[in-house]
Amino acid sequence: EIVMTQSPATLSVSPGERVTLSCRASQSVSTNLAWYQQKPGQAPRLLIYGASTRATGIPARFSGSGSGTEFTLTISSLQSEDFAVYYCQQCDNGVTFGGGTKVEIK
Amino acid sequence: QVLLVESGGGVVQPGTSLRLSCAAAGFTFSTYTIHWVRQAPGKGLEWLAVMSPDGTVKYYADSVKGRFTISRDNSKNTQHLQMNSLGAEDTAVYHCARQGDTYRWFFDYWGQGTLVTVSS
Numbered sequence: 121e122i123v124m125t126q127s128p129a130t131l132s133v134s135p136g137e138r139v140t141l142s143c144r145a146s147q148s149v150s151t152n153l154a155w156y157q158q159k160p161g162q163a164p165r166l167l168i169y170g171a172s173t174r175a176t177g178i179p180a181r182f183s184g185s186g187s188g189t190e191f192t193l194t195i196s197s198l199q200s201e202d203f204a205v206y207y208c209q210q211c212d213n214g215v216t217f218g219g220g221t222k223v224e225i226k
Numbered sequence: 227q228v229l230l231v232e233s234g235g236g237v238v239q240p241g242t243s244l245r246l247s248c249a250a251a252g253f254t255f256s257t258y259t260i261h262w263v264r265q266a267p268g269k270g271l272e273w274l275a276v277m278s279p280d281g282t283v284k285y286y287a288d289s290v291k292g293r294f295t296i297s298r299d300n301s302k303n304t305q306h307l308q309m310n311s312l313g314a315e316d317t318a319v320y321h322c323a324r325q326g327d328t329y330r331w332f333f334d335y336w337g338q339g340t341l342v343t344v345s346s
Contacts, residue, residue, distance in 0.1 A: 154332035156271075163321055163336035164271065175326075175334060207271055211331035214285075215261070215273035 122146055122210050126218035132226040139195040141221045143208035148188045152212035155184055155193045158220075159204045167206075168193065198223070228252040228335045230260075230322050235340030238312055246307040246340060248322030255303040259325035261333060262296065262307050264318040272318075275307065276331070289315075312344045 123146040133139055143153070151171035156164035166175040168184035171191060181196040195202055203225055208218040234246040248260060262274040275286045275296045284296055290309075298305040305322060319339035326334030 166334050169332045215331050217271040219270050
């Protein structure tokens with residue numbers, strides 16, 4: 121099973137700041153990686169797929185990069201509605217999710 | 227718009243069974259692959275199972291293989307998850323999710339989920 125590790129577990133940031141979230145795979149997943157945003161009581165929302173392609177309706181402040189085992193989700197200027205938990209997910213071999221990064225208000 | 231609505235959750239005793247349903251609307255259900263993903267309270271996401279649009283191919287996570295069975299009825303735009311021999315470790319919100327690509331298993335739409343609580 122491919123293990124996905126996200127860091128940090130929690131990130132305290134102020135609105136307007138640039139945020140970088142990391143996701144590492146235990147073996148190469150090429151660019152078969154997606155990012156999701158989840159708010160309390162809600163279903164996950166697809167942000168990025170193919171490591172860097174924004175899903176329909178996702179604001180341009182969200183961007184994804186990386187390939188192989190190292191991936192990054194960047195939020196260029198954090199808005200109030202972006203405080204949430206973010207998960208990465210590999211789909212190169214089956215499906216596994218990272219443990220999530222909680223982005224909280226500083 | 228695309229809608230996925232899960233139902234069938236509830237409180238059950240250990241060792242019993244439950245059947246979840248996922249009703250789809252707003253897209254051509256018979257051409258899309260639907261997965262099941264669960265989330266234990268306060269925990270992360272765990273992929274469970276998938277069935278191909280024509281129902282011929284099924285895959286399960288090791289944690290549920292032999293206990294859970296996935297099925298679908300394309301005439302009713304519905305997919306089901308039959309869960310047997312439930313244990314406390316199966317307590318979670320169960321989501322169905324639409325595969326967003328023909329070949330890659332990422333999920334572009336999710337249902338809100340149905341809560342399953344296994345407790346004596």
